[in-house]
Amino acid sequence: MLLMALPAFIGFMTFFITPAVMSFGYSVTNWSVYRPEPSYVGLKNFQTLFSDAQALAAIEHSIRYALIMTVVQNTLAIFLAVLLNKKLMMANVLKTIFFLPAVLSILVVGYLFKFIMTSAPSGMLNSAIGAFGGAPVNWLGDPNLALYSVLATQVWQWTGWAMVIYIANLKSIDASLYEAARIDGAGPMQVFGRVTLPLLYPATSFNVLMSLIGGLKMFDAVYAMTRGGPGYASETIMTTMISTGFKAGRNAYACAFAVVFFVVVFTMSKAVTFVLNKWEAAIT
Amino acid sequence: MSKSVKNGLWSVLFAAIGAFMLIPIYYLVVNTFKTMEEATFRPLGLPLNPTFENYTTALQSMNFLRALTNNLTILVFAVLFLVLFSSMAAYAIVKGKTICSKVMYSIFLIGLIIPFQVTIIPLYRIAVGFGMMNTLPGVIIINVFCINLSLSIFLFRGFINTIPAEMEEAAAIDGCGVFKTFWVIIFPLLSPIIATVGILDALAVWNDFMTPLLFLQSPEKNVLLQEVHKNVGPFSTNWTVFLPMLVLSVLPMVIIFLILQKHIIEGVVAGAVKG
Numbered sequence: 001m002l003l004m005a006l007p008a009f010i011g012f013m014t015f016f017i018t019p020a021v022m023s024f025g026y027s028v029t030n031w032s033v034y035r036p037e038p039s040y041v042g043l044k045n046f047q048t049l050f051s052d053a054q055a056l057a058a059i060e061h062s063i064r065y066a067l068i069m070t071v072v073q074n075t076l077a078i079f080l081a082v083l084l085n086k087k088l089m090m091a092n093v094l095k096t097i098f099f100l101p102a103v104l105s106i107l108v109v110g111y112l113f114k115f116i117m118t119s120a121p122s123g124m125l126n127s128a129i130g131a132f133g134g135a136p137v138n139w140l141g142d143p144n145l146a147l148y149s150v151l152a153t154q155v156w157q158w159t160g161w162a163m164v165i166y167i168a169n170l171k172s173i174d175a176s177l178y179e180a181a182r183i184d185g186a187g188p189m190q191v192f193g194r195v196t197l198p199l200l201y202p203a204t205s206f207n208v209l210m211s212l213i214g215g216l217k218m219f220d221a222v223y224a225m226t227r228g229g230p231g232y233a234s235e236t237i238m239t240t241m242i243s244t245g246f247k248a249g250r251n252a253y254a255c256a257f258a259v260v261f262f263v264v265v266f267t268m269s270k271a272v273t274f275v276l277n278k279w280e281a282a283i284t
Numbered sequence: 285m286s287k288s289v290k291n292g293l294w295s296v297l298f299a300a301i302g303a304f305m306l307i308p309i310y311y312l313v314v315n316t317f318k319t320m321e322e323a324t325f326r327p328l329g330l331p332l333n334p335t336f337e338n339y340t341t342a343l344q345s346m347n348f349l350r351a352l353t354n355n356l357t358i359l360v361f362a363v364l365f366l367v368l369f370s371s372m373a374a375y376a377i378v379k380g381k382t383i384c385s386k387v388m389y390s391i392f393l394i395g396l397i398i399p400f401q402v403t404i405i406p407l408y409r410i411a412v413g414f415g416m417m418n419t420l421p422g423v424i425i426i427n428v429f430c431i432n433l434s435l436s437i438f439l440f441r442g443f444i445n446t447i448p449a450e451m452e453e454a455a456a457i458d459g460c461g462v463f464k465t466f467w468v469i470i471f472p473l474l475s476p477i478i479a480t481v482g483i484l485d486a487l488a489v490w491n492d493f494m495t496p497l498l499f500l501q502s503p504e505k506n507v508l509l510q511e512v513h514k515n516v517g518p519f520s521t522n523w524t525v526f527l528p529m530l531v532l533s534v535l536p537m538v539i540i541f542l543i544l545q546k547h548i549i550e551g552v553v554a555g556a557v558k559g
Contacts, residue, residue: 001376001379001380001385001462002376002380002382002384002385002388003376004372004373004375004376004462004463004466005372005373005376005377005380005385005388007368007369007372007373008369008370008372008373008392008429008433008437009373009388009391009392011369011425011428011429011433012391012392012395012429012433012434013391014410014429015403015407015410015425015426015429015430016394016395016400016403016429016430016433017391017394018406018410019403019404019405019406019407019409019410019430020394020398020402020403020406022403022406022409023402023403023405023406026405026406080301083294083298084298086291086294089295090295090298090299090302093302094298094301094302095549096542096545097302097305097306098302098305099545099548099549100309100538100541101305101309103487103534103537103538103541103548104491104534104537104538105490105491105493105509105533105534105537106491106493107493107509107512107513108509108512108530108533108534111512111516111526111530112308112311112312112530113308115523115526115527116308116311124311124327124328127327156305156308161552164549164552164553165552165553165556165557168553168556168557202557203556206556207556210556213399216399217399217401219401219494220493220494223493224513238401241401241404242404242494242498245404245405245408246408246498251405254405255405255406258401258402258403258404258405259402261399261401261402262398262399262402265398265399266397269397
């Protein structure tokens with residue numbers, strides 16, 4: 001019987017578990033393209049990492065990015081799902097329109113918005129702002145703005161994905177519950193807060209974890225739009241790890257980054273799961 | 285306010301939001317048919333003299349057919365192996381009911397907790413060791429085992445759990461072995477979940493940029509996204525030539541989406557509900 005699991009298991013052990021364990025192992029060595037024979041150096045890579053301003057900024061960006069992404073995307077998705085759940089003629093067409101960006105590659109979306117947000121006179125976004133009399137904005141060149149510009153494109157791309165999951169969850173809610181709430185004299189906001197939102201728990205817990213982890217993994221859009229710049233204003237854990245590992249050849253240091261990445265993903269998803277469980281306990 | 289007026293207002297609001305969402309895509313498509321001058325001065329207008337020259341240039345400079353062939357090869361084999369390997373593994377896990385299968389399952393689940401990027405530096409070394417660098421099978425293997433296997437097994441397991449045991453008991457009485465029972469009795473019952481897994485995996489494989497970027501360096505092995513990256517990345521001034529490349533690299537998936545949208549959205553939802 002277990003023979004049937006063997007192809008998957010062998011492949012998984014060889015190409016996932018082994019390199020994952022190796023990442024932890026190499027993170028305490030001095031392995032690099034210049035030192036193909038690594039030797040043990042203790043926690044030196046981690047010391048370097050935690051005293052490097054760029055590395056710390058990258059970690060901070062990834063966390064900030066993931067948290068904002070999670071909140072904005074899910075708020076918008078729930079809002080749209082509740083509206084689209086009304087029986088409108090166009091509901092299905094709109095569902096398709098909102099979902100469509102999720103089919104496009106992140107890299108392509110990144111390049112598309114790089115054209116739209118360019119500070120050159122041809123930039124569509126700035127032309128539009130200009131048409132309303134506003135001053136042009138340096139969307140990708142302003143260090144205080146670059147990360148949020150990238151984030152906005154990802155909200156545009158993924159909100160529809162979360163939305164269809166919320167809609168499916170809404171459809172499973174028994175209509176008689178709304179009826180009962182209305183008879184008890186609840187207003188629309190109360191119905192949403194007391195009936196709809198608690199019953200959206202399954203979709204919310206899934207979507208929140210997905211957008212959190214997706215946000216922490218952010219690579220393609222930054223790579224296409226800013227390359228981490230200006231300076232390192234939009235570097236994320238992933239872009240820094242790939243450039244130190246593959247461009248600079250500092251393999252062990254990149255492995256230390258991978259370990260830190262794992263710890264960040266693990267603790268943040270545990271923390272969010274903890275909050276979600278509290279919420280679940282409160283509503284049941 | 286009467287109900288129909290209210291619905292009418294909602295519809296107007298929604299049409300407006302929908303149109304707003306589509307502006308970037310409209311901008312992308314409409315400017316592929318313009319010269320650079322026209323696109324600069326009338327970015328949102330319909331093309332005055334539609335030209336296909338941008339597309340001809342794009343098709344050539346991104347080696348469209350070659351890259352598309354590479355994409356399709358990776359997609360077809362990766363999805364095929366994912367469906368085969370993960371359905372078999374999930375069946376063994378569900379029916380095995382031994383300590384061994386439980387341990388195996390928890391190991392597979394590690395892939396849901398650890399993002400595959402954690403493995404990437406040593407994976408590169410392993411890929412070099414196995415001679416997988418610059419080969420399509422290399423990218424297929426990584427897409428199957430490192431990126432998508434765990435979720436696929438998880439989804440298959442959830443579905444197989446719901447299949448009543450009588451189905452197999454009947455097969456056992458008829459003298460079917462484990463393999464035959466799986467292929468003849470179980471596998472045909474899996475079609476809904478095969479669709480879900482196939483759709484989720486196909487989207488993930490098609491849109492994966494990091495793996496080809498790192499593991500396929502010779503130009504003749506490049507996939508569409510790499511061609512886009514190579515041509516558009518340097519960001520020269522003649523940008524209307526690049527927009528068709530963006531369109532061409534996503535067009536196959538968009539066409540498939542528009543045809544199968546109902547199934548794709550259902551697949552995404554099913555993946556979430558089981559998860």
